[in-house]
Amino acid sequence: GDSVTQMEGPVTLSEEACLTINCTYTATGYPSLFWYVQYPGEGLQLLLKATKADDKGSNKGFEATYRKETTSFHLEKGSVQVSDSAVYFCALFNTGNQFYFGTGTSLTVIP
């Protein structure tokens, strides 16, 4: 069945460091791919998405490219800020009208 695997955390970075959170997926057909972010005490918020191969999603300085050949959708940011501290979830949405989420990666950015 469909599934998402993302790197385990927690991840701790200094402010202005580069971030990569790896995400790979298994799916039949052509899923849409998403990154959601969950700030402390809040629900999940859509960060970015890509609906077809080679699409790049971007928002708030974060980027992820839909790579069908490697079945990946890694999240990247060139310079993280303290306010980026949160839990990040990779997810796919497929023809069954259902999301499949990863386990989440906790990011802490220290000043």
Added chain:
Amino acid sequence: ETGVTQTPRHLVMGMTNKKSLKCEQHLGHNAMYWYKQSAKKPLELMFVYSLEERVENNSVPSRFSPECPNSSHLFLHLHTLQPEDSALYLCASSRLAEYNEQFFGPGTRLTVL
């Protein structure tokens, strides 16, 4: 209020209690969802309601009973829960035609003693 709201935000209950979680959306959506978020596990979809009818029930134990009286409100009734049911319960909503654009509430942190 805007977006998706959930009450209570925190709930502690014994295994013999009966309680209910409430979700309300102010986005004009007509599909609503319950998810369970446990530590170090993927989000688990529990129930999906479309136009107030349940369309998905992912093998959830009967001690969890959903109710959707109208398109803006969703409840999760809890009865004789187990300690392993302790988790964050998230509600989400979307337009029917855009299942993949789900908006989440802040969740209810449930602890079962």
